[in-house]
Every structure is written in C-alpha cells, then in structure tokens.
Amino acid sequence: MRAADTDRIQVAQLLTDAAASGKLGVTEYEQRLTRAYAAETYDELDRLSADLPGAVTRGRGGPCRPAPSSVLLAILSGFERRGRWNVPKKLTTFALWGGGVVDLRYADFTAHEVEIRAYSVMGGQTILVPPEVNLDVQGRAVMGSFDHHIDGNGSPGAPCVRITGLSLWGSVAVKRKKRKGS
Template sequence: MSNLTPRDATTRAADTDRIQVAQLLTEATAKGRLELGEYEQRLVKAYAAQTYEQLDRLTEDLPEAAEASHRRGASKPAPKTLLLAILSGFERRGRWNVPGQITTFTLFGGGVVDLRYADFTSANVDIHAYSIMGGQTILLPPEINLEVRGIGVMGGFEHNVDGTGTPGAPKVTIRGFSLWGGVGVKRKNRKPGGPEPSVP
C-alpha cells in the first residue's frame, strides 16, 4: 500500500523515477516474482506513467518496493563504457547497467551489445559504434525507442529496424560507421527464463 499523501500521489514523475521503477521491476523478475509477460506489461506502464501514484501501483505488491527508495532520488547514471574487439571479441549480455554513452569498436573482431535484460540508468543513451573489417550486433527490447544515424562504407550499417518503441521509454541513438564491416541493429523479444547464454 502506498504511503503517499494525495498531494504526493498527483506529483508528476520524472524520467529518473520511471527508470528506478523499471529497475525495481527487473529485480523482481530476476527473483521470480513476476512472469515475463506481466513484467513487460508493467514495464510499458512504468515508462508511460505520469505521476508517483501510477508508479506506486505497479510495485505495491512487490517486497522490493519496501526495500528500495525508488522515487524522488537523483538517479546516478553508470559511467561511460568502451567496448573493444581488436582481433578478438566482446559481449555485454544479461543484467548490466546501461550508461548514457557507450562506444564500441571492432577491428578484425566482433561484438554483441544486448540491452534486453539490462538496467537503463539514463533516459537517453548514445551508442557510438565503429566496425572496420569486423562486425557487431546491438540487440534492443521491443519497448525501447530508437534512432540510427550510422553509415556504411563498403559495409553495412543497419537502419531498417522493426517496431517503434513505447512513449516514455528510454531512447537509444546509434551513430558511427562501418568500413568493410557491419553494424547490425535488431529488436528481439526477451525469452522466459532470462538472458540467453553467452557464446564463447
């Protein structure tokens, strides 16, 4: 049950409040308290929520809500991330904190950035993706908003990505280029049971 006063309940929520509730829902799902379908329904509602009351309704039956201070606190974005694959590879999968800026670079190598099970710490995420005679794939869940600005020179930089995202959900902007390489961008549904195992 919410402890909000009527005045608090109608106070407009900020992006940071929505992100914190999304993290709380992800934690509850990881512990098996929510099935995948219900988790995704609540997640869409959390991103669309306008008030604290609407956010509270999505978490009031979860023990995690009592354990965490998930509203009115300034959310601290994760630090910038650099992922390199030079004659090698990188993978960022499973549950991890997505920063506001990620730079990926592949040279005679490959990489995967999977955002489907990750915790966003910023409402806007810039990914600078570069592939030179290498390749990388960026996977997004259905609700994330997307803008792709990259270019391919004798290579590919995928722009035709299915789906439109959910109003209020974080926005990912992908920039960069590929030279004799490729940057793939795909929406992919989550699977019951959590993230797919990493490929060695």
C-alpha cells in the same frame, strides 16, 4: 504529482529485480515495464510496484546518476555484454577484425537517453534492443552495412537509444528482439 524520468528508471529496475528473482513472469514483467515507462504520476508508478519486495515510495525526482561511460573493444577478438548490466549514458564499441554483441534486453538503463557509438572495421557487431525501447539510428557505412530499418516503435516514455558510428568493410546490425519466454 508528476513523475520524473529517474522515478520511472527506478521502478523499471525494481521490476527487473522481481523478474530476475522469479517473482514476475516475463509477460507480466514486460507489461508492467511498458506501463512504468508511460506512467506520468507517482501514484501510477506506486501501483505497478506496490506488491513487490523492496517497493518504497519513489524518491520523487532525485538526480539521475548514470553509469560511467564505457568502451567495448574487439581487436582480433570479441566482446559481449549480455544479461543484467548497467547501461551507461554513453557507450562506445569498436570492432577491428573482430566482433561483438551488446544485448540491452535484460539490462538496467541508468539514463533516459543513451548514446551508443558503434565502429566496425572489417568486423561486425550486433546491438539487440527490447521492444519497448525507442531507437534513433544515424550510422554510416562505407563498403559495409549499418542497419537503419528496424521494425517496430518503442513505447512512450521508454528510454531512447541513439546509435551513431561507422562501418568500414564491416557491419553494425541493430535488431529489436523480444526477451526469452515472451
């Protein structure tokens, strides 16, 4: 039977749990994660997670319940979202005379498609994405910068992150970056 996006996300979260607890090394984690996002059947997903604690037969396409929409603000200050956290389907970031970092490398995706709206006014922010994630960057800049030329392509079936927004006398940097240890 064909696997659904929600099944791939569940296996990705299980793999992340295993990597976080030291049961998988970073290289093996990234290899399995890439294969999980590309998996088309339940059997493929089950083979990737069968040796891990907490592995169960997939829920078979249950409804996707993305994390609630969030807003990150930096007004004369800063924000950081790093480490293990649940990426919502919609995330808005705003930096006014401040800065911020959104690091998706160790995060759990709760939706197959994620929309990040990034706004910088005389401030700056950086969005870090892992190598397997697909990107669609559509932001605009006025007397500032908004990255559009990101190296590399994501993996087939991996989550897609759409980044839109505006940079006015500021910057929005989008960078593809490997996880530490890989």
